[in-house]
Amino acid sequence: MSDYYATVAALLCGMAVIGLFRAHDLLHRILALNVLASAVFLLLVTLARTESGTDPVPHVMVLTGIVVAVSTTAAALALTIRAYERRRQREDER
C-alpha cells in the first residue's frame, strides 16, 4: 500500500510543479506551493512505513512541516494583500 500512495505522491508532485510555474496569479502560486508541500509530506510518510514497524521521525518532520507551511502561507498571503493595496493606492493617486 505504501508504493501505491508513493505513486500518488509522485503524481501530485509533478502536477504541483507544473501548476506552480504555469500560474500567473500569486494566489494560485501559493496554492500550488501548498499542494507541493502536501505531496512531499505524503512521500515522507510512505517512506516511514518499513517492515520493522512505523518510523516516528518522518511523522514528526511532517507535523512540524504542516505548521511551517501554514506560517509561510500566511506570510505570503499577507505580502500579496499588501502589494495589491499599495498598487491600488498608486493607481488612485495617478
Added chain:
Amino acid sequence: MTLAQWSFDLLLAGGLLWLGWQALFEKRRFSAVVHFMAFNLLMALVWVRLSAPDIALAEAAIGAGVTGALLLTALGRLPSGTSSGAHPHRWHPHWRYLAVISACISTAWLIAVVPQLPSPGLAGEIEAVMPATGVDHAVTAVLLNIRALDTLLEVAVMLAAVVLVWSLGPTLRPLPPATILPGLPALSRLLHPLFLLVPTYLLWRGTHAPGGAFPAGAVLGAGGVLMLLADEVGWMQRQHWQRLLRLLLVSGLALFVLVGLGGLLMTGTFLSIPLGVARLLIMAVEIAMALSIALMLMALYLYGEPGQ
C-alpha cells in the same frame, strides 16, 4: 487486503488527484481555494489510512481549517480579476513546452524510482531509547525530547512569520466577513466549550497516545480563528492587553529555551532533559507550546499588528 480497502484507497487517491488538479489549474480563484480545502480534508483521511493519526489531527485543523480561513479572507481582499501579481515575462511557447515535457519526464522518473527509495528505518533505534525519554508515545518523544531542537526552531519560524505579518501594518479592517451572518456568534459560543475541551484532552493524551501539543494547538487555534470571524476577541485589539499578548505569543519558545538551558546546566547538553523530571517538563512545554501555537495562528489571521 480486502476488496473494500482497495476500493476505498482507489477512491481516495482518485479524489485527491482530481481535487489537486482542480486546485492547481482552475482559473477562478474561489473555486481553486474551495477545491484546495477539500483536498486537505481528503489528505487527513489519507493520513488515517497510513496510520499517522497525529498528522491527521493536525492536518484536519490546520490544513483544512486555518489555511482555508486564511485563503478565503485573502480572497475577499484581492480584486476579482485573474492576476494580482506583477505581470510576469511571457516565455516563448517552445520553452514552455520544453518545461512541461521535462516536468513530466521527471515525474515519470520519480514514480519509477519511489518504490526503490531506501527507507530511513529509525524505528528500532527510537524503540531502544524510549524508556529514557519520560513519555510513552513515540511521536511526542521525538518531538519534544529526542529531536527537540527541530521543534524549537519550528516555533521560532512561526514566531518570525508573525513578526513579518505584523510588521506590514495595522490589522486589516473590517475583520469579520463582509456580510453579517446572524448565526455565527451563536454558533461560535455553542462550539467554544468543545474547542477548549478537545485540545485539553489531546494535550493530556499526548504523553501516551496520538495527540499532544501540535494537534491541540491546531484545534485551539482553529477555534480561535472562528471566534475572530465572529468578532468575539475584542481584547486582542485593546491597547492595555498588547504587552500580555506579546508575552503569551513568545511563551512557548521562551519556556522551551529555558528548559534547554536548564538541561545545559544539569547535564551539560543543550535541550537534554534528565529522566526524573522529563515527564513533568515535557508536559509543561507542551501546554505552553499549544497555547503559543493557537495564539500565533490567530495572530497570523489578523494580517497585521493589532492595537494600532
